Amino acid sequence: MVVTTLTQHWKMLLQRIFRAVIMGPPGSGKGTVSGRIVKSFGLMHLSSGDLLRANIKDKTELGLLMKSCIDQGQLVPDDVISRLILTEMRNIDQSSWLLDGFPRTVSQAESLDNVCSVNTVINLDVPYQTIKQRLTSRWLHLPSGRVYNIDFNPPKIAGLDDVTGEPLIQRDDDTPETVTRRLKAYENQTRPVLEYYRSKGVLETFSGTETNKIWPHIQVVGKA
Numbered sequence: 001m002v003v004t005t006l007t008q009h010w011k012m013l014l015q016r017i018f019r020a021v022i023m024g025p026p027g028s029g030k031g032t033v034s035g036r037i038v039k040s041f042g043l044m045h046l047s048s049g050d051l052l053r054a055n056i057k058d059k060t061e062l063g064l065l066m067k068s069c070i071d072q073g074q075l076v077p078d079d080v081i082s083r084l085i086l087t088e089m090r091n092i093d094q095s096s097w098l099l100d101g102f103p104r105t106v107s108q109a110e111s112l113d114n115v116c117s118v119n120t121v122i123n124l125d126v127p128y129q130t131i132k133q134r135l136t137s138r139w140l141h142l143p144s145g146r147v148y149n150i151d152f153n154p155p156k157i158a159g160l161d162d163v164t165g166e167p168l169i170q171r172d173d174d175t176p177e178t179v180t181r182r183l184k185a186y187e188n189q190t191r192p193v194l195e196y197y198r199s200k201g202v203l204e205t206f207s208g209t210e211t212n213k214i215w216p217h218i219q220v221v222g223k224a
C-alpha cells in the first residue's frame with residue numbers, strides 16, 4: 001500500500017524531466033539498483049562503465065587507450081569520460097535519466113553542472129568488506145550491462161544471460177588486487193563528490209549491506 005503510493009509519487013515526478021545520479025563504491029550495487037529503477041520508473045540508464053567496456057569490446061581508439069587504465073583500477077582522465085558521457089547525454093536530453101558511475105571526481109561533477117542540474121543523487125553506502133566478497137563472484141552480460149552474482153542473483157543457467165542466453169563474463173578489473181586499488185581511487189577522488197552534492201542539498205544516502213533491504217528506501221526518494 002505504502003509502496004504503491006510512493007510509486008505514484010515517482011511517476012508524477014517523472015512526468016517532468018527528472019535527472020538522477022547513482023553513486024557508491026565499486027560493488028555497492030549501483031548497476032543492480034539502476035536496473036530496478038529503470039524497470040520500475042522508466043528512466044533511461046547511462047552507465048560510464050558500460051560505455052567504456054563497449055568501447056573496449058569494439059576496439060575503438062578510445063577503448064584501446066583506456067583499457068590499461070581501467071585494468072589497473074585507476075580512473076580514466078576527466079576530459080575523456082566527460083566528453084563521452086556528455087555526448088551520449090545529448091541523445092537523451094528530452095528524457096528522464098539516471099547516470100551510473102559518473103561523475104566520479106569533483107571536476108566531472110562541475111562539467112555536468114555546466115550542462116544541467118541534477119535533481120537527486122542516490123548514494124549507496126556499503127561497507128568495503130561486503131564489497132570485496134561480492135566482486136569476485138560478479139558475472140556480467142557485456143552487451144546489456146546486466147549483472148549477476150553466484151550467491152545473490154545467479155543466472156538461471158550457469159554462465160548464461162537469462163534474457164538472451166548469451167555467455168556471461170567476469171571483468172578483468174574484478175580481481176582482489178585491482179578492487180583494492182579501485183576502492184582507494186574511490187576514497188581519494190570520488191568521496192569528495194559526495195560533499196559537493198551534499199552542499200547542494202541533493203544527496204540521499206542509503207546505508208546497508210543488502211540491496212534488497214536498501215531498495216524499498218530508495219523508492220521513497222521521489223517523495224522528498
Ligand SMILES: Nc1nc2c(ncn2[C@@H]2O[C@H](COP(=O)(O)OP(=O)(O)O)[C@@H](O)[C@H]2O)c(=O)[nH]1
Binds near residue numbers: 029032134135138148
Ligand atoms: N551478496 C550480495 N550481492 C549483491 C547484492 N547486491 C548486489 N550484489 C551483487 O554484487 C555485485 C556488484 O553489484 P553491482 O550492481 O554490479 O555494483 P556496482 O559496481 O556498484 O555497479 C554484483 O555481482 C551483484 O549481483 C546483495 O545485496 N548481496
Ligand SMILES: Nc1ncnc2c1ncn2[C@@H]1O[C@H](COP(=O)(O)OP(=O)(O)O)[C@@H](O)[C@H]1O
Binds near residue numbers: 049069071075100173
Ligand atoms: N566517471 C568515471 N571517471 C573515471 N573513470 C571511470 C568513470 N566511470 C568508469 N570509469 C572507469 O571504468 C571502471 C569501471 O567502472 P564501473 O563499471 O562504473 O565500476 P563499478 O561498477 O565497479 O563501480 C572504473 O574503475 C574506471 O577505471
